[in-house]
Amino acid sequence: MSRLSVIFDTDPGLDDAAAILALLGASDQVDLLALTTVAGNVGLPLTSRNARIVCEWAGRPDVPVYAGCEQPLLRPLVTAEQAHGKTGLDGVPIHEPDMPLQGRHAVDFIIDTLRAAPAGTITLCPVGPLTNIALALSKAPDIAPRIKEIVLMGGSYFAGGNISPAAEFNVFVDPEAAAIVLGSGVPLVMLPLDVTHQVRSSAPRLARLRALPNRCGPLAADILANHERHDVQRYGQHGAPMHDPCVVAYLLQPSLFSGRRVNVEVETASALTRGATVVDWWGVSGRAANALYLTEADADGVFALLADCLAKLP
Template structure:
């Protein structure tokens, strides 16, 4: 087996976050080193609870969870997106207190330390707003050089937005942090709506997951019903997008995507806040994923998730 990817997921669980974390825990080519939590789909405190619950369900309670920042860098806090993910983040599944606890380090401290200790090896996959990543850059001037790759779910180059006409939700919820990250010089891959809107999963797809993994697959299937229902309320009846899992899969299967290397900037102007644009300055390029073999990504996702139990 090829060398495992050493991965930390920065997350706001969230239904598709749960799918992404379950996938990462089950994928043989990933060594899951930790979860860091952020606001977005839920509050940061709820995200920490949910991250601990997911690891408990997986039997991976040895994986550390570090709690992140609770509001954007400059903007006032946003309310959680309960309409998409449910009041507690897992659709209709009620909240329950986990047995485990977060570690003492904050998310930025944990990220900066791990990047330093695993210089050039660590892959960080942020699947929520980029507030913790920007804070890690503040904390350690060498962070951008120390981290091997940042593979983030967010933004779009040509697809438009999903929370405003201009902006994808993760970038919109902290544009100032996102601009800091894209300008940092870190090795960044952007897994945005240009590809995730092409990866659509229907109810029957999640039924197959439950059939293959009756315990944890059933949990994901139950969560997916809430997520799929939201999509129908906005006129999308052909399935839900596989946003966050696509970013995890891009960490280990880049051959399933086609990147375009361009410098990316983020609008912080009120009219277009959160839009990801071609930068006009001399910052390094980001690998923006523009096309995807959606069938292969869905096959890969189902194959790994079928082994959850």
């Protein structure tokens, strides 16, 4: 079976870190071309540092990390230290990474890599604000038909918002970027809060990770346990949603998820509903479907898959 060629665009972030670890543990299925970083959960210097820290945890300093956009296309940056801490990785041991940042801007790397590869062979996986992806599509419209698929974590419809009553964080931070990506014509898969809130950490699920006979399994359990504290306070529920790890699980085993091809539009004009993803679930608008919008997940299957990936790491 040929491996998926993936560029993972990220803003680590606790759940991002767990997702990156799982992705690095799936090297038999995924050819990770690079991590590209964006400002989101914390500012760009920290997301770029944190991505390299995670690579070093996994013993993969060979994975190139490219820093991207330090602010949204048109708006001031909104961050999420309340969920991820001031470092983005609060609650777990961090260090100053030895591996360097690459010299090129992430957007230029994305454009050049897509242009150089056979069309339809590279999947983009953004799990933070969509600024890098939107800017690449805007600077180089010719790359859109070259992308195999964009699999993204973002949006919410049935579950409500987690940064405002109407909006999910990644889309809220840069709604103009999300609108560009959703209007690009590229095949899209969306993993919104509607599905990620179904895949929650729990004591037995974290215990399975903590029992792995390596360093990264217990580390991932600690990461998710720290992420969980915010969500228990916010939602009154036990277990943190596995937002970004769900993207990795979908890449590796799409059959764990189900949803519907629908039209999704992003609200950019309203102060009240900035970043809301308007999902035409029943096809009443007449607008063509532009995304596979996932709403159901096999949570136990997702955690079993993540555990299998983490078990392959040091």
